[in-house]
Amino acid sequence: MRDIFADDTLTAKFFNLTENATEQDRCYVYRIKDSKPVRPAILICVPHPALFDDLRDEHGGGDFQVMIRRGETMMLSACCVLRNQYGDGLKAKRQTMVSIIPIRLHPQQGHKHQAKL
Numbered sequence: 156m157r158d159i160f161a162d163d164t165l166t167a168k169f170f171n172l173t174e175n176a177t178e179q180d181r182c183y184v185y186r187i188k189d190s191k192p193v194r195p196a197i198l199i200c201v202p203h204p205a206l207f208d209d210l211r212d213e214h215g216g217g218d219f220q221v222m223i224r225r226g227e228t229m230m231l232s233a234c235c236v237l238r239n240q241y242g243d244g245l246k247a248k249r250q251t252m253v254s255i256i257p258i259r260l261h262p263q264q265g266h267k268h269q270a271k272l
Contacts, residue, residue: 156220159235172223172230173202179226184210187218187234211237 159169172180182202185192197214200206202223210219216239223231 156232156234159221159233165231165233168231169221169223169233170204173204173206176202177225180230181224182206183222183224184214185220185222187220192220207235207237210235211239215239 157165159165173182178201180202182198182200183196184198184206185194185196187193198210206221210216216237218234218236220232220234222229
């Protein structure tokens with residue numbers, strides 16, 4: 156199964172389908188375990204641009220198979236791996252994580268403000 160993120164053409168097709176979904180479109184998402192999709196689907200919905208965010212945040216991330224159908228026609232079938240920022244992906248064990256990344260902005264022509272650390 157092809158990875159959505161490993162192929163630029165597939166990535167573009169996926170985002171085109173999610174951004175231009177019709178009422179006929181259905182997205183089926185399955186968890187992948189031992190390289191095989193686990194039935195039944197964990198999510199059936201109209202494809203939408205925030206799908207990856209939902210899978211990461213609401214379903215804890217992981218390995219997924221994403222299938223998008225338009226009526227009876229298979230439009231896309233691929234896998235994706237989404238890692239949860241909380242590590243293990245279990246909602247019950249989530250802890251707030253704060254990342255502080257120091258940055259320095261150098262003033263350029265036309266910029267009046269400089270970040271202070």
